[in-house]
Every structure is written in C-alpha cells, then in structure tokens.
Amino acid sequence: MSRNKEQNIKMREKKQELILKEAMKEFAMKGLFATKIKDIAENVGMAQGLLYHYYKSKEEIYIEIINNAFDKLIEASESLEAMNIPAHEKIRRSIIEILITIENSEEFNQTCRFIAQAINSTAIPSEAQRLILEKRSRPYQIIGKIMQEGQSEGTIVEGDPEQLAVLYWTAINGLAIYQVSNEGKIPMPDANLLINIFLRKGV
C-alpha cells in the first residue's frame, strides 16, 4: 500500500520534471506568450488536457522554471566564490569554463535564452517579475565581491567592482544569446581577450 503510494509520488514527480524540461525548451525558443500549452503537452507526449493534472496553469510552470534557472546560476556563482583559490584565478577559470559551456551545453544556452526573454519582457506574470527582481542581482553581487577581493590582492584592474561585474556578466550573456540565436555554430572568441579585461597587466 504505502509502497505504491511512494511509487505514485515518484512517477508524478518524474512526469513533472519531464514537463518542465519540455516547457523550458519551448519558452526559451518562443517566449511565454507564443508557447501554447498544446505544444508542451505534445512534446511530452500527452494530451493537452492532461497537463492540468500536473500544473494548474501555464504561468505556474513558467514561474517554476524561472525559479530553477536563477537558482542554478546563483548556486554556480556561490560555489565559485567558495573555491579556495585567489580571486583572479576565480575570474580566469570561470571565464574559460563558461566559454566552453556556451559552446557545448545546449541546456546552459537555453537557460540564458530563457532568462533573457524573461528579463526583456514586462508582460510576464507579476510573481515572475518579483522573483526576477529578487534573484537576478545575486550573481552580479558575487562577481563584484570577487573583483573587489582581487583588487585588494593587487591582481584585478582598478575601477568600480560593480561595474566590472556588470561587464563580466553582460559580455557573457551577450555571447550566450548570440550563440543560441545562431544555433550553436559560432566559435567563441579567445578566452584571454575577456580575461585580460579584468586582470592587471603582468598577472
């Protein structure tokens, strides 16, 4: 009895994950309003009506995905911050790694694309807007802190660390969007070009 119950819950969660995964793809490609519940359901392989057994609305799915997307980004930033290496090494390694990720991980670029769509639209549900407002600044803060650390250590260029963080993230974001909107065919620029923006000469 109880074992069946557990299994049912697991099955339900698996289906929900599948729905989220397909919804993410659709939202990233088309945005909230051009994505139809039917599209998502078809990709999952279920009838349109059935989707409402798992989520009560399109918006609910959207909000869940926003949450996941930002949490992943924040988590990655935090684990970068926590690494036991000098600040300039954090910047260096993260840029190298992200460029590789942009070139190879469709999922990462979907996330970037999704976030770009969400941030770029004032028409999304208010709960989604609240979440964005709450979470989007975290990665900027963390990189800003690392920049400041590096300045104290004498390895990062002078200037407002916040602005350095803005440049860091917007450059990466711009590249990711460009990549995904070109169907992953663009070779990334040499990582050193980006790295050298932030490192002091000679480091």
Added chain:
Amino acid sequence: MSRNKEQNIKMREKKQELILKEAMKEFAMKGLFATKIKDIAENVGMAQGLLYHYYKSKEEIYIEIINNAFDKLIEASESLEAMNIPAHEKIRRSIIEILITIENSEEFNQTCRFIAQAINSTAIPSEAQRLILEKRSRPYQIIGKIMQEGQSEGTIVEGDPEQLAVLYWTAINGLAIYQVSNEGKIPMPDANLLINIFLRKGV
C-alpha cells in the same frame, strides 16, 4: 484638389509614423505576442478598428519595424566604416559613443531590446525571420572588416577578426539589454576597459 491630396497623404504618413513609434515601444517592452493591437491603438489615441486602415495586420507593423531597426544599425555601421580615420580610432570612438548612447538614448535601447526579442524568438513571422537572417550579419561584417584593417595597420590585437567583431557586438548588446531591463539606472563601465580589449598594447 491636388494640394488636398498631397496633404492627405502627408497626414496618413504622419499617422503611420506615430503608430510605428508606439508599436515599437510596446513590442520592445512586451514582445510580439504579448502586445495587443488594442494597446497600440490606445497609445496612439485611436479606436482599435481604425488601426487597420493604416496597416493590414499586426505582423505587417512588426515587419516594418524590424526593417527600420536593422537599417538604422547598418547605416550607422557603414558611416563608421566610411570615416576618414585610422581603424583603431573607429573602434575607439564608436565604443565611447555607443556607451554614451546606451546611457542616454531610450530610443536606442528600445531598438536593442526590440532586436533582442526578435532574434530570441523562433515564433515570429517567417518574413521577419528572413529579414533578420538577411540583415543581422551586416554590422558584424563591417566591424570585422575594420578589425582586419587595424591589424594590417598594427594597431588592433591579433586573432580572428570575425571573433573580435562578435565580442565587440555581443558586449555592446549585452550592456544595452542590461541597461534597458534596469530602466536606465546602470552606470556604464569605463569605456577604456572595452577599448583595450581590441587595441594593441601601447596604441
């Protein structure tokens, strides 16, 4: 008689421009699908039905705006290319100017936002997609050519000029999107940080 006719045509064109202007705002903020014809008409100050005397569909308006947006960008790139100064000066001055524009011109950032939305969605009308495919690479080509020129002159860093152009535009694009999604409150990073990516040391 003929004078009246001319006047009528002028009036009509003025109204059309007004519609385009308001539509641009709406599209930039909300995207094609979340923007309702009624929203545009209301902002212009006319009844929803009347809009169809000026344009035959929402898509037609959208396509017209895409065309204008890219043409402006291409025109600016071409006039940069045509300037009678060394290549590295073209890069330097354009970055300085664009950063100022991002900070001050709402219209420019609306254009960036609109283009970002359009490029980011596969759900837009096929004619719009065709236009994007046709026109979006032009500014990249032009900057790439200038980079190459500068390399010959020994003032621009080594590396694939195409990739330098990608970095140039994606960084700018990322900044513009960030700015507009923060309602124009973000101070731009020091232009020299960006300029130094591309200039050879000592130039």
Added chain:
DNA sequence: GTCTATATCCAGATAGAC
C-alpha cells in the same frame, strides 16, 4: 491517470454606420 469534448474567453480582423 488518461483521454475526448466542450465551455469560456479573448484578440485579430472585418463590416457598416456616420
């Protein structure tokens, strides 16, 4: 849990009076 059928709503586009 899963499907089909349907109620309901909303927005694009049209028709027709002024």
Added chain:
DNA sequence: GTCTATCTGGATATAGAC
C-alpha cells in the same frame, strides 16, 4: 477617416467518460 458592433478562430482551462 473614425467609430461601434460583430464575426471568427484559437487557446486556456474544465468536465466527464474510461
């Protein structure tokens, strides 16, 4: 040219059978 009223299609969400 301008408006109001309306047609029409399509999408969300629900109901109800299996």
